[in-house]
Amino acid sequence: MAPSGSCNVKRGCKRVLYWIPVLFIALIVAWSYFAYVVQLCLVSIEDTWEKAIYLMVYHVIFIMFIWAYWQTIFTKPMNPLREFCLSYSDKELLEREDRGESQQEILRRIAKELPIYTRTNSGAIRFCDRCQLLKPDRCHHCSVCDKCILKMDHHCPWVNNCVGFSNYKSFMLFLAYSLLYCLFITATDLQYFIKFWMAGGKAHFRLKEYLNGFPDSQAKFHILFLFFSASMFSVSLSSLFIYHCWLVFKNRSTLEAVRAPVFRHGTDKNGFSLGSSKNLRQVFGDEFKYWPFPIFSSLGDGCSFPTCLVNADPEQPSSPNSYNPGQKSNADGCHFSFKPMRESQSRLLSSTASWIESEIAADDKNGANNPLMTSENEG
Numbered sequence: 047m048a049p050s051g052s053c054n055v056k057r058g059c060k061r062v063l064y065w066i067p068v069l070f071i072a073l074i075v076a077w078s079y080f081a082y083v084v085q086l087c088l089v090s091i092e093d094t095w096e097k098a099i100y101l102m103v104y105h106v107i108f109i110m111f112i113w114a115y116w117q118t119i120f121t122k123p124m125n126p127l128r129e130f131c132l133s134y135s136d137k138e139l140l141e142r143e144d145r146g147e148s149q150q151e152i153l154r155r156i157a158k159e160l161p162i163y164t165r166t167n168s169g170a171i172r173f174c175d176r177c178q179l180l181k182p183d184r185c186h187h188c189s190v191c192d193k194c195i196l197k198m199d200h201h202c203p204w205v206n207n208c209v210g211f212s213n214y215k216s217f218m219l220f221l222a223y224s225l226l227y228c229l230f231i232t233a234t235d236l237q238y239f240i241k242f243w244m245a246g247g248k249a250h251f252r253l254k255e256y257l258n259g260f261p262d263s264q265a266k267f268h269i270l271f272l273f274f275s276a277s278m279f280s281v282s283l284s285s286l287f288i289y290h291c292w293l294v295f296k297n298r299s300t301l302e303a304v305r306a307p308v309f310r311h312g313t314d315k316n317g318f319s320l321g322s323s324k325n326l327r328q329v330f331g332d333e334f335k336y337w338p339f340p341i342f343s344s345l346g347d348g349c350s351f352p353t354c355l356v357n358a359d360p361e362q363p364s365s366p367n368s369y370n371p372g373q374k375s376n377a378d379g380c381h382f383s384f385k386p387m388r389e390s391q392s393r394l395l396s397s398t399a400s401w402i403e404s405e406i407a408a409d410d411k412n413g414a415n416n417p418l419m420t421s422e423n424e425g
Contacts (some may be wrong), residue, residue: 064190067203079108084233085268090238095249100234107230111223114340119205119219121136121213123188124196124348130160156180164317165308167345182349184211184318186301197349199299202300211348213327216340218290231276239273242266257343297325309353318351 082104092096132140136156143149153171157180164173164183172181177194181187186198188208189254197211209217293303297319306315319325328351330336 047177056252064203064206067208068186071204074275075112078275080270081268082235085270086235086238086264088267090269091359104230104234107223107227110221110340111227111339114216114220115205117216117340118202118209119207121207121216123191123193123198123208124212125181126179126185126194126196127253127347127349130182131177132156137178142153142278142282143161152361153180163309163353165310166228169308169310183351184299184307185349189237197299197351198301199293200301208272211346213341213343215342215344217333218294218329218339219340221283221287221290223342225280228276228280228303232273232280235269235273235276238269295325297323297328319354320352 070347083101087101091100126413136152140152143152153173157171160180160182162171162180162183164172172179172185172192173179176185176187176192179194181194182196184197185194187194188198188201190201191208195208195210197214199209199217201208202217203218205217207213212261247269293300296303296316298315302315303319306313307317309317320328324392328345331345333343336343
C-alpha cells in the first residue's frame with residue numbers, strides 16, 4: 047500500500063504543478079482587465095465616446111479570447127478508435143513472439159485492414175507499446191498525458207493540455223485573439239503611456255502623490271506596466287502565431303515540422319499537403335461562418351487523412367518523393383468503417399474504397415514490374 051500511496055501523491059503533485067502556468071496566465075489576464083477597464087478607461091479617459099468605444103471593442107475581443115483559451119484547455123484530446131487497438135488474441139500472439147520480424151508480420155497483417163500509410167524511420171509499423179495499439183497516421187504518444195493523441199501537434203504547458211486534432215482550431219484562435227487582445231491594448235494605451243512618460247520626464251510627476259496612494263498616480267503606473275507587458279506579449283505571440291499559420295498552410299504539425307513523416311516510399315515533408323486552401327479548410331472546415339468561433343468544425347475523423355500521395359491535387363506541386371501509384375496498398379481490398387461525418391467534413395476525405403480502387407487499378411497496370419511491391423510483400 048505504501049508504494050501505491052506514494053505514487054498517488056507524486057501524481058497529485060504533478061497535476062498541481064501542471065496547472066501553475068495556466069494560473070499564471072489567468073492572473074495576468076485578470077490584472078490586465080483591471081488595469082485596462084478600471085484604471086485606463088474609467089479613471090484616465092475623460093471623453094465619454096472614446097471610453098465607450100474602447101470598452102465595447104475590448105470586451106468583444108476579451109470574450110473571444112477567454113472562450114478560445116477555455117476551449118483549448120478543457121477540450122479533451124481525441125484518442126484512436128477501438129479498431130486500432132489490438133484484440134485480446136492479437137495481444138497474446140504478439141507477446142508469444144520474439145521481438146523482431148515475427149512481431150512486425152503480425153502488425154502488418156493487422157494494419158492491412160486499417161488506413162495506415164506512415165511508418166517508422168526503419169520502415170516498421172508504428173505501434174505503441176504503452177497503449178497497445180497501431181498508431182493512425184499523424185498520431186503520437188504524449189508522455190505527459192500518457193496516451194496516444196490524434197494528429198498531435200505538441201503538449202502545451204500554458205494550456206495544460208495536448209494540442210491535437212480535437213482542439214487545434216481552438217488553439218489557433220486562442221493565439222489569434224490573444225495577439226489581437228495585446229495589440230489592441232498596446233494601440234489604445236499608447237497615447238496615455240506617452241503622456242505619463244513625458245510628464246515624468248519633465249518632472250511633473252509628484253512622488254508624494256504616489257506614496258500617498260492617489261488614484262491618478264496609481265492609474266499612471268498601471269498604464270505604464272500594461273503597455274510594457276502588452277507590447278512584450280505581442281512580440282512573442284506574433285512569432286508563434288505566424289509559425290502556426292505557416293504550419294496550417296503547409297498542413298504540418300509541430301512534430302512533423304521537426305521530423306518529416308515517413309511513408310512506404312520514404313520520407314516526405316509534403317505528404318499531407320493538399321494545397322493552401324484545402325489545408326486551411328482541413329483545420330477550420332468548409333463553413334466560413336464557423337471560422338471565427340472556437341467550436342469544432344475541422345474536417346475528418348482524425349484517424350485518416352487525404353494525402354497528395356494517393357489523391358492527386360492540382361494545387362500541390364510535384365515532389366521528388368511523389369507517390370508511385372504502382373505501390374501496393376495496405377488495405378488490400380479491406381474496408382474500414384469510420385464514424386459518420388457531415389458531408390462538409392467528409393468532402394476532403396476520400397473513402398477507403400476510392401483509395402483501394404485507384405491503387406488496384408494501378409496494380410493491374412504495373413503489377414510485377416514494380417520492385418517495391420515485392421519488397422513490401424516480403425518485408
